[in-house]
């Protein structure tokens with residue numbers, strides 16, 4: 035889905051973020067240079083504390099970088115972080131007193147989008163994530179995987195240009211996680227969104243990503259960024275192929291493992 039001939043949606047060059055506490059400085063992210071094109075699925079992989087969430091916060095406009103270029107949007111696609119970002123976290127973070135439909139509609143409501151259209155879109159998205167029939171249920175009536183599907187629908191409801199996902203399947207059991215990986219690829223294919231996806235799992239990074247950025251800690255920096263040229267649709271049995279193994283070995287080597 036990469037359209038490298040076009041201007042990138044995101045251009046990062048030499049991005050660096052330092053947290054300061056009194057006189058002490060801590061470099062959380064450095065040397066982050068990559069272009070992300072519309073429709074890319076970028077895996078950000080690295081060990082705990084290597085700055086993945088910090089980078090997502092910079093992309094979401096929640097943190098400023100201390101150095102380097104962060105350009106989001108281009109001549110044909112203006113970008114407003116509040117309007118154009120959808121986020122999914124490790125926990126679904128659904129409001130327990132709202133139904134699933136009301137939860138999915140929340141970002142549209144916050145942005146003041148017309149209610150009727152928002153509801154129609156929320157219903158369509160719930161169908162897309164396989165939750166038709168659960169509109170009037172409450173979060174406690176859904177499994178963890180189903181709650182995470184609702185969170186994905188919620189992230190898409192205001193039709194954002196960029197979806198940022200921070201370890202969205204980290205709290206799920208291994209089998210549900212594999213199923214959600216397949217679902218995620220289907221949803222990405224149908225929505226054609228640009229997705230940046232944080233994971234600790236090297237396998238997940240290779241299985242999902244059209245691009246992969248590897249971040250290391252000590253020192254915090256982007257060690258590499260490359261395309262994953264495995265065909266879509268991806269199937270679970272691809273994990274046993276030599277090409278898949280070559281990518282995972284490359285990431286293990288970059289992480290010094």
Ligand SMILES: Nc1ncnc2c1ncn2[C@@H]1O[C@H](COP(=O)(O)OP(=O)(O)OP(=O)(O)O)[C@@H](O)[C@H]1O
Pocket residue numbers: 053054060061062080081082083084085086087088089
């Ligand atoms: N607000 C903050 N002030 C000071 N240090 C921070 C702050 N936020 C994060 N850090 C530090 O910056 C480093 C990077 O944090 P970040 O949360 O971006 O890493 P991460 O790769 O997402 O980690 P994890 O995979 O464990 O979630 C960590 O060492 C963390 O302790």
